[in-house]
Amino acid sequence: MLGEIVLVFSSNVFLFAYLPAVLLLYYLCPRRWRNLLLFVVSLVFYGWGEPVYLGLMLFTIALNYLGGLLIDRYRSRAKRAKRLLALTVVLNLALLGFFKYTGFVLESLKSLIPGMSSLAVPEIALPIGISFYIFQSMSYTIDVYRRDAPVQRDPIGFGAYVSMFPQLIAGPIVKYKDVAEQLSCRRESLEKFASGVGVFIIGLGKKLLLANQMGLLWEELSCSGGTASAWVGMLAYTLQIYFDFSGYSDMAIGLGRMLGFEFLKNFDYPYISRSVTEFWRRWHISLSTWFREYVYIPLGGNRRGLKRQILNIFIVWALTGLWHGASWNFVLWGLYYALWLTAEKLFLLKGLEKLPSALRCLLVLLAVALGWMLFYFTDTGELFAFMGRLFSFRGEDVYSRNMILAYLPTMALAVFAATPAGKSLYLRLREGRVKDALSILGLGAVFLLCTAALASQSYNPFIYFRF
Amino acid sequence: MKGKLRDYILCLLFLLSVFAMAALFLLLPKEDFSEKEKRYLEKAPELSWESLSSGDFGEKAEKYMADHLPFRDFFVGLAANTDRLMGLQVTKDIYVGDSGRLYEAPYRENAAATESNMEAINAFAEKLGRKVDFMLVPSAGYMMQQDIKGLKNPYIDDELIAAAYAQAGENLRCIDLLDTFGAADRGRLYYRTDHHWTGYGAWLAYREYMDSLGRESRAQTDYSLSYIPGFYGSTYSRSCLWQTPPEDMEVWDDGGTYTVSFSDREGEFHSLFFPERLEEPDKYTYWLDGNHPLVRIENQNPEAEGSLLVLRDSYSNCLGCFLAGSYKTVVLADLRYYKEPLSELCRQEGFDDVLVAYSVGNFLTDNNFIWLE
Incomplete structure (x- = not known):
């Protein structure tokens, strides 16, 4: 989901150049200038990877800022306000559609309509984070229209909100009403900063120490091996995507706290869910909430009868899938969940409730893991080949067997980290010096190992050695 | 009060380490060649509109910083030893013998x-x-x-x-x-x-x-x-x-x-x-x-x-x-x-x-x- 050249949090440049510079400037800066500073450094952050799309970002900000102002101004004339809202939303979606889906739509048309096969598909590089910041901006104008949030008259404050670097690239999708107040008056504090440091380091560890390792294993096992390695590989990818994504959210939340912001939780141990419905209450919470508030409920939600509700579910999930990427397999992945959720609503949940919790967890995990395969393979041929490996009995060659064995300890650690067991053990410790020392040592060790991982990233195993 | 002390130490350590790394990175002289790794290290990227807009600059800057990170040898060694401890030898391109070979x-x-x-x-x-x-x-x-x-x-x-x-x-x-x-x-x-x-x-x-x-x-x-x-x-x-x-x-x-x-x-x-x-x-x-x-x-x-x-x-x-x-x-x-x-x-x-x-x-x-x- 992330491009190659973004300034990611888990990089040397971010950690040891950008972050110290930003923190220094931020805390030296008088409070009333902090939003401006945040806006400027966020643009630097965004422009680091793609300066060409800075214009797009600024345009999005201007569009929604003006949209909000006008909607507020014509509030008394309901029709005009509604038209203004519609216009802003359509323009937002047009931007997203053009930059993200042009190629996809044209390719799909080409394969559907024989006469169009000669059509040239333009190559449009996907602007980083566009799906996130367009959604954030839209939440603002809609909230203003619904009177859920006050209009923002300060363009700097609004710019800081849309471009805010902690959540710019990979979320969480912060709804405007959740931070409206914090934008104008927020209190930085030692306690907040410390908790931010903790969450940030945990996120960094999830990404660099667990997700990356699981990614390496999946890379090895996804294309060759037997049945066992297909299952282990699927688990590895399931873990990778969780630690990658939730690690990034943790880092965003942590950075936000360091700057005095409080963002809502985005992941809540999704892999211990006992139903698919529960899974989606724990996975990428900010996205599901966004779709619920701005699509599902406006469509009528569950208030217009069962048939309409099921239709709404399918619409929302097709869109959720498509939001993840411009390819049919993401739509398929979304519809896969629509099926599960509908089934649970109609009958499956009742059946599930009769089963023991552990078994329910396993079944849900299986459904989710299979779902990730739909998510991962953009090529149907590869997907079917992999499914063939999963559901047939094929022996292992020595190389994949060795990969499985080698990664077993890391994987066990990752499985443990995906459950709340570690956290509840920590919380059970008696408050006091020992607990404090443990937490500092633990975080210190993770940070040290993360730095080690970052330093060796540039270590090219195929070094040119004069043999 | 105890909670406060913990927060204080944690913030201090974190800030100290990122600021110290940043300062040392800026101040320490840069080597062209790593004696230990026996390879040429990444050169400082050149700043130009082209390199910046193509993302080339960002990529090179990251490599440059990783190559010239303060205490790089220590960190690279730490990563290698941790991987060994986690039993990842078979995934590496160098194996360690019983005799240390x-x-x-x-x-x-x-x-x-x-x-x-x-x-x-x-x-x-x-x-x-x-x-x-x-x-x-x-x-x-x-x-x-x-x-x-x-x-x-x-x-x-x-x-x-x-x-x-x-x-x-x-x-x-x-x-x-x-x-x-x-x-x-x-x-x-x-x-x-x-x-x-x-x-x-x-x-x-x-x-x-x-x-x-x-x-x-x-x-x-x-x-x-x-x-x-x-x-x-x-x-x-x-x-x-x-x-x-x-x-x-x-x-x-x-x-x-x-x-x-x-x-x-x-x-x-x-x-x-x-x-x-x-x-x-x-x-x-x-x-x-x-x-x-x-x-x-x-x-x-x-x-x-x-x-x-x-x-x-x-x-x-x-x-x-x-x-x-x-x-x-x-x-x-x-x-x-x-x-x-x-x-x-x-x-x-x-x-x-x-x-x-x-x-x-x-x-x-x-x-x-x-x-x-």
Whole structure:
């Protein structure tokens, strides 16, 4: 989901150049200038990877800022306000559609309509984070229209909100009403900063120490091996995507706290869910909430009868899938969940409730893991080949067997980290010096190992050695 | 209050470490070359609109910073040791033996490379219209498998060599080292921290080759042995396990007088050994000055006779020193750098013997055989 050249949090440049510079400037800066500073450094952050799309970002900000102002101004004339809202939303979606889906739509048309096969598909590089910041901006104008949030008259404050670097690239999708107040008056504090440091380091560890390792294993096992390695590989990818994504959210939340912001939780141990419905209450919470508030409920939600509700579910999930990427397999992945959720609503949940919790967890995990395969393979041929490996009995060659064995300890650690067991053990410790020392040592060790991982990233195993 | 103290310490430590790293990164002088990793480090990226807008600048800046991170050696070593602790050896390209020796991970079958390289060598022998000798050297890990106790992929050098030899044409005579090496003092055949064979290993191969030609070879006792301490080789650099102790490099000197000249270096030299090279990170270049496109060694011993051409990789830096004692003239050609037609050279010089000597690893990964003509 992330491009190659973004300034990611888990990089040397971010950690040891950008972050110290930003923190220094931020805390030296008088409070009333902090939003401006945040806006400027966020643009630097965004422009680091793609300066060409800075214009797009600024345009999005201007569009929604003006949209909000006008909607507020014509509030008394309901029709005009509604038209203004519609216009802003359509323009937002047009931007997203053009930059993200042009190629996809044209390719799909080409394969559907024989006469169009000669059509040239333009190559449009996907602007980083566009799906996130367009959604954030839209939440603002809609909230203003619904009177859920006050209009923002300060363009700097609004710019800081849309471009805010902690959540710019990979979320969480912060709804405007959740931070409206914090934008104008927020209190930085030692306690907040410390908790931010903790969450940030945990996120960094999830990404660099667990997700990356699981990614390496999946890379090895996804294309060759037997049945066992297909299952282990699927688990590895399931873990990778969780630690990658939730690690990034943790880092965003942590950075936000360091700057005095409080963002809502985005992941809540999704892999211990006992139903698919529960899974989606724990996975990428900010996205599901966004779709619920701005699509599902406006469509009528569950208030217009069962048939309409099921239709709404399918619409929302097709869109959720498509939001993840411009390819049919993401739509398929979304519809896969629509099926599960509908089934649970109609009958499956009742059946599930009769089963023991552990078994329910396993079944849900299986459904989710299979779902990730739909998510991962953009090529149907590869997907079917992999499914063939999963559901047939094929022996292992020595190389994949060795990969499985080698990664077993890391994987066990990752499985443990995906459950709340570690956290509840920590919380059970008696408050006091020992607990404090443990937490500092633990975080210190993770940070040290993360730095080690970052330093060796540039270590090219195929070094040119004069043999 | 206690909670406060914890927060205070945590913030302080975190800020201290990121600010200290940032400051040291800015202030510390930058090296061009890493002695430990034996590679050139990333240069500072140049700032321009093009590099910035293409994302090139960001990418290079990240590499540059990683390469010049303060305490880089420590961090890289920490990562390598952690991976080892987590049992990830089999996923790395260097394995650690029980004795602390470092080995290249096994080479896997590469049927396409084997076929095309063998085709090139066969065609070369045919073009010369003469017998060509062919020697593949097994890897250190293969000979020392019993030393590697941890999880490892299988070393199949015997199969790899057999597969190559099976494709040898009628002009090719294959020289088998596996029996000789298997019967030898295995622990002495290769360096502990480098993938090359030692003087002992090279001498065994030399003797095997001379025997197969029916030529006389020198006995071990004809050489005076000396030791150069503090050698860290390639597997050390690649492993990042800096705690591995250095080793002695054993030098075999037959006491003869030679004239050595290089195609890409001015002057004539009167020794097979190049002591000034010991000052450099890669001390292995002590043998015959390291890699050159073409090396010519003239034996000044009036009784020496015959001439030999060796198509080779770096294993022959050492092997060449032994062969030099048994011929009047030895020419070493490295296909990675020598791009002239070798058949032309053969016609001009009329070599008595032609040897193709490669390590299994280089044979499977080198794609320069196509230049052979």
